[in-house]
Amino acid sequence: MIDILQNPELVATAVTLLLGIIDALRRYRKDETLRLHELPLVEIRAVFEAIRKRLCTISKPDHESFIAKDYDVSRLTRELGKQGVKPGHTFSYVYDGEVFNGIMYFYDPDRDLPHRQIHVRAFPHVDGLELMCHEEPHWYHHPVAHVRSKDMQFEPAIEWTKRRLENAVPVGYPGD
Numbered sequence: 001m002i003d004i005l006q007n008p009e010l011v012a013t014a015v016t017l018l019l020g021i022i023d024a025l026r027r028y029r030k031d032e033t034l035r036l037h038e039l040p041l042v043e044i045r046a047v048f049e050a051i052r053k054r055l056c057t058i059s060k061p062d063h064e065s066f067i068a069k070d071y072d073v074s075r076l077t078r079e080l081g082k083q084g085v086k087p088g089h090t091f092s093y094v095y096d097g098e099v100f101n102g103i104m105y106f107y108d109p110d111r112d113l114p115h116r117q118i119h120v121r122a123f124p125h126v127d128g129l130e131l132m133c134h135e136e137p138h139w140y141h142h143p144v145a146h147v148r149s150k151d152m153q154f155e156p157a158i159e160w161t162k163r164r165l166e167n168a169v170p171v172g173y174p175g176d
Contacts, residue, residue: 010050017043048090057094060123063132064154068165071128073099080104083164085120091139095132097123105138113150115141118157133157 020040028034068076077087080102087102094101100122108114115138122129135157137145145151 013043013046053094060095065130065132067127068131069128113137113142113145133161
């Protein structure tokens with residue numbers, strides 16, 4: 001906990017968060033309404049992210065991966081964003097060295113666990129970015145199966161990601 005307090009950016013964000021919450025509560029006491037747009041949502045997320053990185057970072061697993069040649073994080077975020085991959089996935093472990101963490105939700109009615117996600121993580125590589133991808137039950141709809149890595153598949157997610165980076169198509173079902 002002490003090393004978190006030694007991070008001046010985190011401390012400043014936490015203070016801003018606290019002041020924002022106090023201000024929101026003051027307004028709530030005044031007229032008994034809580035306006036979501038007045039909450040310090042950016043600061044809430046920043047504090048959560050800092051704590052998540054500190055407490056939930058684990059070593060990088062030895063999963064299947066591929067190299068996205070000549071890609072940097074900005075380009076990857078832009079290209080995968082066009083494909084429906086949301087960057088900044090906040091409810092997952094952080095792997096050592098990870099520079100991108102995103103998911104794309106989809107629904108597959110033919111599966112026992114139909115709410116699915118493709119999870120993409122990126123790591124620096126001399127030729128661009130190393131991408132680790134897997135398909136799994138979506139964390140929100142199937143939390144126990146997700147945490148237990150039930151029905152996790154690597155190859156379909158890797159192939160989908162490769163296809164989408166090589167030949168982008170409009171956002172759609174991953175089998176497109």
